[in-house]
Amino acid sequence: MKYVLVTGGVVSGLGKGVTASSIGLLLQACGLRVTAIKIDPYLNTDAGTMSPIEHGEVFVLDDGGEVDLDLGNYERFMDIKLTRDNNITTGKIYQYVIEKERRGDYLGKTVQVVPHITDAIQEWIERVAHIPVDGKAGPADVCVIELGGTIGDIESMPFIQALGQFSYRVGAGNFCAVHVSLVPVLNVVGEQKTKPTQHSVRGLRGQGLTPHILACRSTTVLDESAKGKLSQFCLIPGENIITLYDVPNIWHIPLLLRDQKAHEAIFKVLNLKGMTQEPDLKEWTRRAESCDMLHEPVRIALVGKYTCLSDSYLSILKALVHASVGWHQKLLVDWVSATDLEEETAKENHDAYKAAWKLLKGADGVLVPGGFGDRGVQGKMVAVKYARENRIPFLGICLGMQIAVLEFARSVLGVHDAASTEFDPKTKSPYVIFMPEGSKTHMGGTMRLGSRRTFFQTKECKTAKLYGCKSFIDERHRHRYEVNPDVVARLENAGLSFTGKDETGQRMEIVELPNHPYFVGVQFHPEFKSRPGKPSPVFFGFIGAACGKLDAVHHYSNGVGNDISAAAKTYQNGTPTKPAFRAEYANGNCNGNGNGLHY
Numbered sequence: 122m123k124y125v126l127v128t129g130g131v132v133s134g135l136g137k138g139v140t141a142s143s144i145g146l147l148l149q150a151c152g153l154r155v156t157a158i159k160i161d162p163y164l165n166t167d168a169g170t171m172s173p174i175e176h177g178e179v180f181v182l183d184d185g186g187e188v189d190l191d192l193g194n195y196e197r198f199m200d201i202k203l204t205r206d207n208n209i210t211t212g213k214i215y216q217y218v219i220e221k222e223r224r225g226d227y228l229g230k231t232v233q234v235v236p237h238i239t240d241a242i243q244e245w246i247e248r249v250a251h252i253p254v255d256g257k258a259g260p261a262d263v264c265v266i267e268l269g270g271t272i273g274d275i276e277s278m279p280f281i282q283a284l285g286q287f288s289y290r291v292g293a294g295n296f297c298a299v300h301v302s303l304v305p306v307l308n309v310v311g312e313q314k315t316k317p318t319q320h321s322v323r324g325l326r327g328q329g330l331t332p333h334i335l336a337c338r339s340t341t342v343l344d345e346s347a348k349g350k351l352s353q354f355c356l357i358p359g360e361n362i363i364t365l366y367d368v369p370n371i372w373h374i375p376l377l378l379r380d381q382k383a384h385e386a387i388f389k390v391l392n393l394k395g396m397t398q399e400p401d402l403k404e405w406t407r408r409a410e411s412c413d414m415l416h417e418p419v420r421i422a423l424v425g426k427y428t429c430l431s432d433s434y435l436s437i438l439k440a441l442v443h444a445s446v447g448w449h450q451k452l453l454v455d456w457v458s459a460t461d462l463e464e465e466t467a468k469e470n471h472d473a474y475k476a477a478w479k480l481l482k483g484a485d486g487v488l489v490p491g492g493f494g495d496r497g498v499q500g501k502m503v504a505v506k507y508a509r510e511n512r513i514p515f516l517g518i519c520l521g522m523q524i525a526v527l528e529f530a531r532s533v534l535g536v537h538d539a540a541s542t543e544f545d546p547k548t549k550s551p552y553v554i555f556m557p558e559g560s561k562t563h564m565g566g567t568m569r570l571g572s573r574r575t576f577f578q579t580k581e582c583k584t585a586k587l588y589g590c591k592s593f594i595d596e597r598h599r600h601r602y603e604v605n606p607d608v609v610a611r612l613e614n615a616g617l618s619f620t621g622k623d624e625t626g627q628r629m630e631i632v633e634l635p636n637h638p639y640f641v642g643v644q645f646h647p648e649f650k651s652r653p654g655k656p657s658p659v660f661f662g663f664i665g666a667a668c669g670k671l672d673a674v675h676h677y678s679n680g681v682g683n684d685i686s687a688a689a690k691t692y693q694n695g696t697p698t699k700p701a702f703r704a705e706y707a708n709g710n711c712n713g714n715g716n717g718l719h720y
């Protein structure tokens with residue numbers, strides 16, 4: 122097993138995660154099998170309890186792990202499936218060591234950061250690196266390890282110490298350290314400044330880690346004098362200094378690395394020279410480039426609670442991008458704060474209310490994502506009502522689906538007090554209820570997390586067709602509450618259709634309105650399994666409907682499945698209602714407004 126460590130210096134938010142993912146992808150393109158580990162030096166045992174506003178979204182894995190959003194980047198770039206153990210936190214390591222100490226496993230020794238914590242970190246890395254993540258048997262060839270935070274952080278010190286020991290343990294030729302740093306350009310002089318990077322590398326060396334490769338974030342390519350200084354002061358050969366300059370979208374990063382021969386520098390360090398193929402990134406290049414040329418817009422209103430930080434809905438944005446690129450549309454996301462749509466806001470801040478409604482009314486599609494807590498629920502409810510009544514394509518995810526069901530019960534069935542027991546525990550009309558898979562009395566650990574199976578109830582519905590008429594699908598979940606099975610018959614009689622259920626038939630997984638252009642609610646989170654080139658079918662259908670193209674392909678019997686090229690073919694072979702579509706399709710269009718495509 123070979124290891125590539127990615128650390129960060131100078132400032133946070135440099136795009137270390139995307140760099141690590143891009144390195145992984147580049148190595149895969151050279152024919153290697155790659156896995157990835159993210160180290161988060163915070164004390165939380167996992168990301169499950171962290172607010173999306175503080176730390177970005179909580180990413181959910183097949184095994185139910187609630188992890189850092191960088192694992193989502195790895196899964197998307199490398200098309201792999203990770204486990205919860207691929208995310209190491211200080212909390213997890215200390216918990217493991219303290220449990221061992223309580224069992225008496227340290228035989229009376231004083232338990233210390235060095236060697237006990239540092240040993241535990243190394244054992245963990247080695248164990249997890251050997252778990253296959255690409256569906257093939259046996260361990261990967263290379264494990265990319267990303268250390269979160271910035272060199273100099275107090276929390277990351279035990280990890281750097283452990284990684285220094287680890288590099289020594291696995292030996293030269295098996296360990297390559299890449300340091301991602303910032304080279305700022307001062308406006309006054311317009312000169313690329315290398316000093317922050319020099320200091321950062323010195324800090325890293327001081328803690329026992331020697332970087333082999335420097336990846337410098339800068340607005341433009343590093344000039345020769347800056348490169349020379351870095352090489353001289355950081356003791357790193359010039360060919361191992363890469364510039365990650367600004368690019369139109371993040372899919373260009375692997376190409377940037379390839380063009381600067383980062384793979385060759387890594388292979389030299391890892392003694393893999395001559396043992397791999399030239400990187401094959403044809404498909405990836407085509408997608409990155411076509412994405413820059415997209416121009417025909419599709420405007421999506423994202424009606425959420427955490428609209429102040431786009432990372433809160435990172436996977437949703439990515440899934441929207443994947444689907445839009447699939448339809449050759451330029452994605453424009455309008456962030457609508459759910460509370461701004463509420464009548465209360467109309468009284469207090471009329472401008473915000475007016476602006477929010479203007480965005481909603483200008484949208485080609487309305488998306489209501491998942492969430493917890495009752496803030497903004499009324500606003501989401503009116504957004505759903507607007508989409509349903511005006512036949513605007515709608516996608517409701519998790520809480521978004523629950524709200525769609527409540528809105529239907531209230532407006533169509535006339536059950537004006539239909540509610541979720543999450544927000545109104547004593548409601549007389551519990552349409553959404555707490556349905557734990559395990560204990561009903563203990564809240565802790567009652568979340569329904571990870572991959573669960575959904576069985577289609579009919580093949581004659583939009584979602585079944587979009588999923589390729591499979592009889593069942595596996596998607597990831599993260600929720601406690603569900604549609605009350607006792608009210609399903611009433612809702613169905615009134616025209617709502619529960620087209621996907623779990624194996625018991627008691628849990629409603631997919632809801633659709635058959636006579637609407639696209640009105641789909643899903644209890645699961647399809648965004649977590651969306652990939653570039655393989656968009657999530659429900660997102661693909663949503664964007665297709667929002668740009669008016671879905672009907673043109675919807676006669677197909679095989680569906681689009683998970684394969685975008687099949688979808689594209691179906692579309693080309695189909696009989697588009699407007700001839701212009703064909704030309705548009707051939708020309709391509711869509712960038713994403715910076716949304717979801719930043720570093």
Ligand code: GLN
Nearest residue numbers: 491492519520600601602
């Ligand atoms: N709060 C809702 C529940 O627990 C929805 C969760 C979500 O949207 N992820 O069921």
